Every structure is written in structure tokens, then in C-alpha cells.
Amino acid sequence: MRNASLTLLALAGFLTLSQRPAHAIDYPYCMTYVQGWSGAIERCDFSTFAQCQASASGLNGSCAENWRLAYGKGSADNMYARKPRARY
DSSP: OHHHHHHHHHHHHHHHHTOOOOOOOOOSEEEEEEOGGGOEEEEEEESSHHHHHHHHHTTTOEEEEOGGGGGSSSOHHHHTOOOOOOOO
């Protein structure tokens, strides 16, 4: 009984460690709106500009392109990365 419990526990541990983390999706459009005392809120989960505008209309918000996508994969590391110089 003890060996079976340890085997199941070890199997559960291996399965847990082998799981990959979720991959974040960068959507192309963001909505910014103000909600009470919390200040400006930015939601970047819209696939189309029309979706963003429909959501923003009820919240008195504004839509724009996702600024994180302008820097590649959206990470802060890419924002300040040096670009290689062109050779002449």
C-alpha cells in the first residue's frame, strides 16, 4: 500500500513538472478608459478595431493599436534592445 501511494505521488509530481506554462496572446487593439478612483485602465484583448469600439462606447473609452506589438514580441527586453548597425 505504501509503495502504491509513493508511486502515485511520484507520478503526479512528474506530470506537474512536465506541464508547460500558458502562452500569452498579444491582441492588436487596446481600449483605455477611466473607472472611478482606480484611474486609467487598459485592456488589450480585442481582435478587431470594431470590437474595441463597441466595448469602449459604453465606457466612454478610446481605442488604439497595441503599443506592445510595436516592439516585437511585447516584452520589455525587446523595447530597449540595441539594433545592429548597418555596414557600409
